[in-house]
Amino acid sequence: MIKKKKKKSYTEVYALGQYISMSAHKARRVIDQIRGRSYEEALMILELMPYRGCYPIFKLVYSAAANASHNKGFKETNLVISKAEVNQGNTVKKLKPRARGRSYPIKRSTCHITIVLEDISFYQQYEEYLMYLKKPGCSNENRNLTCYDTYTYTYSSGGLWDKK
Template sequence: MTNQTIATAVGRYIRTSPSKVRRVLDQIRGKSYTEAVLILQFMPYRSSRLILQVLQSAASNAEHNYGIAKSKLQIVNTYGDKGPILKRFRPRAQGRGYPIRKPTCHITVQVQEKIT
């Protein structure tokens, strides 16, 4: 990485699996902001809507904090980390309890001005 300013946005405690988020993040890593927004709008996955919100937040941070136009942004780094797992129980036959794991994740998107 260069010594340019990097704007970051983090979506925390999002109720979806990190593996489902990572497959979408791999598609937009390294792309320009406008191209990534188009990709995310037409992807059939639920996590793409959540990632789009975080990406738009990162672009707004870059525009507000550093004065970089959204059209000049490029996605530098994206990752989906594992968050805490909500543990629940579902009743089953003969008085048993069956554990249910509801995973959460933290989505991080970093953008910077395109190097031309």
């Protein structure tokens, strides 16, 4: 089996928190609120939400932003949470003593949280470049492309579907 190498993205930075002592279901409730939002907006939402799972997620978002500014030199105002996912981790099983010499199982669930921040300033510069190419004075050979619909373009007019 050949593994495909994932294409390296130069605009993404991530932080990974493993074995966080919280159920994945409770963490997803918080993560769904911040997915797709800007970095600053996500921090405000996490500070004001009343759930216990907000604090470790807040620390992860903050850590991902610190990675972005330190390792790649991105500005925090241009960061957006592009991907946030929660996976179930190991379950720690213990036994608690109860009355009459019996035992009661305790299951402590853990989760793995991944926060991916993306720098949107790159895409804004790319859009500005595309707008520059569309200016009338700009010379671009690939500007006038002809597109054909493969279903309505018939053989008699030199179409793609030639039945012989």
